[in-house]
Amino acid sequence: MKRKLETSEQIFKVISYTLLCIFSLACLYPFLYAVSAAISGKEAVEYGRVILFPKDVQFQAFAHMFNNNMFWNAYSNTLFLTFYGTVWALFVAILGAYALSKKRLLFRRFFNFFLVFTMLFSAGLIPQYLNYLATQKAFNSIGIMDDKWLVVIAMGMAAMNIILLRNAFEGVPSEIEEAAIVDGATEFQVLSKVYIPMSKSTIATVTLFFAISRWNGYFWAKQMIANKNERPLQVFIRQTLEDFTDPDQMTYWDYPYASDSVIFALIVCSIIPILIIYPFIQKYFAKGVNLGGVKE
Secondary structure, three states: OOOOOOHHHHHHHHHHHHHHHHHHHHHHHHHHHHHHHHOOOHHHHHOOOOOOOOOOOOOHHHHHHHOOHHHHHHHHHHHHHHHHHHHHHHHHHHHHHHHHOOOOOOOHHHHHHHHHHHHHOOOOHHHHHHHHHHHHHHHHHOOOOOHHHHHHHHOOOOHHHHHHHHHHHHOOOHHHHHHHHHOOOOHHHHHHHHHHHHOHHHHHHHHHHHHHHHHOOOHHHHHHOOOHHHOOHHHHHHHHHHHHOOHHHHOOOOOOOOHHHHHHHHHHHHHHHHHHHHHHHHHHHHHHHHHHHOOO
């Protein structure tokens, strides 16, 4: 038999659900507006008549974007950076977290302190940029001219995600590792057969963090990738926005759809992959953060 809620509990529940609904709508509205503006007619967008639902529905802005080879080129670059960047960063994070989770590691306390220290203090933007330039010169000296690989390698370190994985690995019972070692398992077999399967929730969460970071990467991709044909989608969207706000270029805009519709169509297409992937990882999200964020 369910307990009847007291008046104060009922009020709290109503307020909580009301605030949650308002917050959800506030998060959902920008995406709905972007979709509506992308498929609305030119006059409706330019005169601000689109508020929530589309007006004079048309899909010419999407057709204009899909016929742009630079869009597909930028999309492929983003897929490249996201896939290889996530794989590389996850590889570094798993190995680093596994080593730091071992109490037998020499200078373990110092390395853990140094890792946290990088989250609190930074050398600054200019030293970081100079460091990336030095890495770029090193890449060029060995014949690697593709700046996309520079972004993949240089952005492969994330202290917070390493800490989450380290805490998750520390939660694995030592008896299981000892049993695997007795059976003749090597260090890498213990990692791949014991620690990784028992930390799937945290690894899935960290993978999502890495993927979103690489997919939305803008600043360093723009600074380190000189070739415009190798720049990712976010840089392409920014460049398109600058072109569409240039009065000299927009003087010749005579298409039957608004330039803003093209921008919103780009934004919608840049969000769709994350919306597709997130539902499959969502079930691991809360559990992964709790396991990795709380040290037992």
